[in-house]
Amino acid sequence: MADGGRPRANEAGELWQAGQEEFVQAHLKRIYVLIYRLVGNAADAQDLTQEVFIKALQRQEQLRDLEKAAHWLSRIATNTAMDHLRRRSRRAESDLENLPGPLPAPDGESPEDRLLRAERAALLEEGLSRLTPRERAALVLRDLEDLPAEEVARLLNCGKATVRSHIANARIKFRRYWEKRQP
Amino acid sequence: MKKHPSPPDLALYAGGDLPLWQRLPLAWHVNRCEECRREVELFRQALQALHEADVELPDPDWAQLEAEMRANIRLGLAAGEAVRRGARLEDPPRNDWRALAVVAASLAVVAVVGWTLHRPGADGPGGAARGEFTLQTTAEGLSVRLGPQDAAVLGGGRAPVAAAVSWDGSVRAPFLDEETGQVTIYNVAAQ
Secondary structure (H helix, E strand, O other): OOOOOOOOHHHHHHHHHHOHHHHHHHHHHHHHHHHHHHHOOHHHHHHHHHHHHHHHHHOHHHOOOHHHHHHHHHHHHHHHHHHHHHHHHHOOOOOHHHOOOOOOOOOOOOHHHHHHHHHHHHHHHHHHHOOOHHHHHHHHHHHHOOOOHHHHHHHOOOOHHHHHHHHHHHHHHHHHHHHHOOO | OOOOOOHHHHHHHHOOOOOHHHHHHHHHHHHHOHHHHHHHHHHHHHHHHHHHHOOOOOOOOHHHHHHHHHHHHHHHHHHHHHHHHHHHHHOOOOOHHHHHHHHHHHHHHHHHHHHHHHOOOOOOHHHHHOOOEEEEEEOOEEEEEEOOEEEEEEOOOOOOOOOEEOOOOOEEEEEEOOOOOOEEEEEEOOO
């Protein structure tokens, strides 16, 4: 342990290596949900979550402070998901792979509940699919993850003014889409 | 605030994302403007719909999904480590000495040729007297000599900008006419 009571980079790395399993367990669900919200597809979310943890654990020497592990992981997850969205947006829209895969249905869910859930998921995904990857990430992180705009700016590696512009544009586009669906 | 706020400002205001110095005048305007108040309300309803549409993860299968992902992560890490280890084993020894040897040999050849072309006495009166053909860059220009006589002085009165001696013994010298800016290049080769 360093003199100041905080672990140094190599000490943090060793501690973390020893507790990789605990680290994965502590953050897996949060990162999976974040990525699912960003990409809107359960199968992609699973693949990307695994990719994020493999990247993170392979680059653990970059982690300088254990307390910042959660933020660092969120940043890798956001970047990985945005890269995926950019690749996906370059592919043809008719590609069957692009269709959002529904989340696995809970046991005992009634057909009505399942239908309602599917409709809501479709609303969310359709609305979000009209946004650019950065707008989508800004909206998800700000309005679904409830992160402050400053934190969203840090995660997206841009300034506060830029992130506010992404958030505003995303809200305007999503509102337009939502209004068209109103009876 | 006399003008209506822009849609981006209203969208940010609806979500509480405007800084204080922008929020206060906008709030004052919205309180007095029916149209803008309605706009803000629509943004808030859309955000509410977004929240409602956000699907919570169904937990029943989470344990299975988690176990599958953790197994895949372990596998991915092990595979990455194996690839790195394999790459280290297959990494051939560095052959920097070969590159250095090639560079050194090239420099030696250039030095020998340069010395041969410009060796002391080769272009002096004695050399010319022996009937050798010599090329020389002088202050007067490019001198071409055969035996005791000067065959020609090219670019007379003007020093060459740069003279280059090539492998085959030829001399290339460009001359710049300062008045006209014209460049004349002489390329003389001995045969």
